[in-house]
Amino acid sequence: MSKKFQISLIAEASDNVGYGHAIRTGILATSLREKGHKVNHYVLGSKINNKIFRNTKFIDNSKKVSQKTECIILDFYNNLKKSDIYHFKKQTKKIISFQDSKNNNKLKFNGLINFKKKDYNSKSNVKFFYGLKYLILGENFTSKKFKKKDYIFLCFGGSDPLNQIPKYLNWIKLSKIKKKIYVAIIKDSKKLSKFKKDNQVKIFINSRKLEKLMGESKFAICSGGNILAELLALNKNCLCISLSRNQRKFVKLFSNNSNLNYLGDYKNISRKNFLHKFNILEKKVFSLNPKPINKFGAENLSNDLTNWLIDQDQKNKTKVFNKDDIIKDYEKSFHKKPLYKKLHWGSAASMKSRHNFLEQIINFKKVSSWLDVGSGDGSLQKLILNKFDSINCLGVEISKKLHSLSKHRKLKNFKSINDDFINLSLKNKFNLVTCHGVLSKTNFSLKDFLKKSNLMIKKNGYLVFDITNLHWKKFENSNFFKEPAHNWFNPYEVKKLINNLKNFKIIKILGLKSGKNKKIKIKDTHSVFYVLKKI
Numbered sequence: 001m002s003k004k005f006q007i008s009l010i011a012e013a014s015d016n017v018g019y020g021h022a023i024r025t026g027i028l029a030t031s032l033r034e035k036g037h038k039v040n041h042y043v044l045g046s047k048i049n050n051k052i053f054r055n056t057k058f059i060d061n062s063k064k065v066s067q068k069t070e071c072i073i074l075d076f077y078n079n080l081k082k083s084d085i086y087h088f089k090k091q092t093k094k095i096i097s098f099q100d101s102k103n104n105n106k107l108k109f110n111g112l113i114n115f116k117k118k119d120y121n122s123k124s125n126v127k128f129f130y131g132l133k134y135l136i137l138g139e140n141f142t143s144k145k146f147k148k149k150d151y152i153f154l155c156f157g158g159s160d161p162l163n164q165i166p167k168y169l170n171w172i173k174l175s176k177i178k179k180k181i182y183v184a185i186i187k188d189s190k191k192l193s194k195f196k197k198d199n200q201v202k203i204f205i206n207s208r209k210l211e212k213l214m215g216e217s218k219f220a221i222c223s224g225g226n227i228l229a230e231l232l233a234l235n236k237n238c239l240c241i242s243l244s245r246n247q248r249k250f251v252k253l254f255s256n257n258s259n260l261n262y263l264g265d266y267k268n269i270s271r272k273n274f275l276h277k278f279n280i281l282e283k284k285v286f287s288l289n290p291k292p293i294n295k296f297g298a299e300n301l302s303n304d305l306t307n308w309l310i311d312q313d314q315k316n317k318t319k320v321f322n323k324d325d326i327i328k329d330y331e332k333s334f335h336k337k338p339l340y341k342k343l344h345w346g347s348a349a350s351m352k353s354r355h356n357f358l359e360q361i362i363n364f365k366k367v368s369s370w371l372d373v374g375s376g377d378g379s380l381q382k383l384i385l386n387k388f389d390s391i392n393c394l395g396v397e398i399s400k401k402l403h404s405l406s407k408h409r410k411l412k413n414f415k416s417i418n419d420d421f422i423n424l425s426l427k428n429k430f431n432l433v434t435c436h437g438v439l440s441k442t443n444f445s446l447k448d449f450l451k452k453s454n455l456m457i458k459k460n461g462y463l464v465f466d467i468t469n470l471h472w473k474k475f476e477n478s479n480f481f482k483e484p485a486h487n488w489f490n491p492y493e494v495k496k497l498i499n500n501l502k503n504f505k506i507i508k509i510l511g512l513k514s515g516k517n518k519k520i521k522i523k524d525t526h527s528v529f530y531v532l533k534k535i
């Protein structure tokens with residue numbers, strides 16, 4: 001069971017800015033609760049009756065959020081006030097936001113959703129949750145099918161805060177376009193009164209059937225917020241105009257979607273260009289989008305937010321396992337098939353390529369006595385001892401079941417003992433000690449391992465082991481997280497530790513690229529291999 005956190009989500013909602021922010025945080029709150037977290041959902045605005053908001057607290061002031069929490073997730077249309085950000089900072093060490101904010105002063109937040117690291121020239125340690133993988137949509141936009149009718153849907157979110165609807169209606173009216181336009185807006189506006197008697201225009205105020213209006217339309221004219229995502233999920237061609245910096249960035253998420261026709265920022269759109277694009281869309285047959293928009297955004301986001309919180313929580317803390325934890329862990333997976341699963345490898349190919357890699361980097365020709373720490377099922381011995389018959393190998397394996405599996409192989413020149421390496425006492429010394437795939441999850445520290453191995457290796461003998469790499473560059477990517485059950489090592493700290501102990505000379509430090517049998521740079525690898533010579 002992974003750790004549970006106290007999380008608060010705070011969104012803004014009003015007729016003016018719309019309800020999209022409140023709805024998506026409501027959906028995310030439900031998903032986070034389902035994962036077992038203790039979640040508070042606040043909406044800054046007056047009460048809304050919708051089942052998503054069953055457990056929501058409606059507040060009139062950000063300061064009403066005054067409970068200490070482990071993470072705050074913000075979703076505001078407007079730029080946040082500095083004083084609000086400072087207030088939230090007092091409640092938590094971690095703030096994640098759906099919006100970048102000018103007051104954010106280049107990343108006061110710890111994480112941003114829907115933003116790319118690339119767009120920030122910042123070295124600061126901010127997590128970016130980016131991609132359609134995280135798109136949150138209500139079920140009504142991903143599951144229903146609608147009849148197709150011959151009108152154009154127009155909506156700029158909420159109550160059209162920048163008053164764009166009259167401009168586009170006027171442009172349409174002054175052109176030769178005769179298509180019906182259905183306008184959706186949350187509250188009535190005087191600016192629309194002149195269109196109310198117009199036969200070509202139909203205005204829907206606070207429609208309860210918004211998704212039907214959207215779903216039945218031929219195509220849509222819309223702003224670049226959640227309404228765009230919803231329309232694209234309904235497979236609509238969209239003529240999209242962004243109303244804010246956040247929307248400009250949000251629209252980029254859909255740059256590969258063939259139904260998106262992006263006109264740009266609202267300030268820079270010419271009537272000519274708008275009408276040109278409109279006419280192209282009008283002539284198009286109904287939109288076809290081969291790749292449906294993913295339905296699991298909330299689940300993906302709550303999973304990865306959890307991963308990130310666990311990762312932050314464990315930063316610099318080494319996980320300490322005891323002997324029983326390790327035995328249980330491998331006994332539990334012993335029933336699994338195929339074999340690589342019993343040993344916790346990712347695939348048969350990665351297990352094989354790792355063993356081949358060891359064969360490449362160790363000069364087995366010169367080895368006569370070999371101790372393998374955590375020898376598992378004896379697969380590595382099978383590969384090596386068949387080729388080098390002058391080697392005698394002793395395997396030490398803590399799991400009884402894996403130990404007997406290796407014994408049943410009846411390999412020539414191989415003996416195995418069922419014991420905990422760190423308690424092992426042997427008279428003989430070896431000219432090679434290996435320890436492969438063990439250190440990320442075992443009951444001894446790297447330092448104890450180095451000290452103990454030192455006692456077991458003859459002078460000029462070799463020690464070869466691998467560690468899981470904390471500096472793997474994949475962890476910089478927004479959607480990639482460390483396996484929380486493992487310890488991850490800083491390869492440079494490991495080098496320092498070896499040098500400080502003064503028992504070994506470092507011969508090689510190598511990166512392994514799983515799946516491919518070739519050497520690579522440290523930052524490009526999940527596992528770093530060390531070849532040491534005893535001095």
Ligand SMILES: C[S@@+](CC[C@H](N)C(=O)[O-])C[C@H]1O[C@@H](n2cnc3c(N)ncnc32)[C@H](O)[C@@H]1O
Nearest residue numbers: 330343374376397398399420421436437438442
């Ligand atoms: C990921 S498997 C790797 C097996 C093998 N070295 C290989 O290359 O395929 C790790 C093995 O280390 C064993 N192990 C973990 N801690 C150990 C300890 N303290 N003493 C002996 N074996 C241990 C586990 O039981 C498991 O079989």
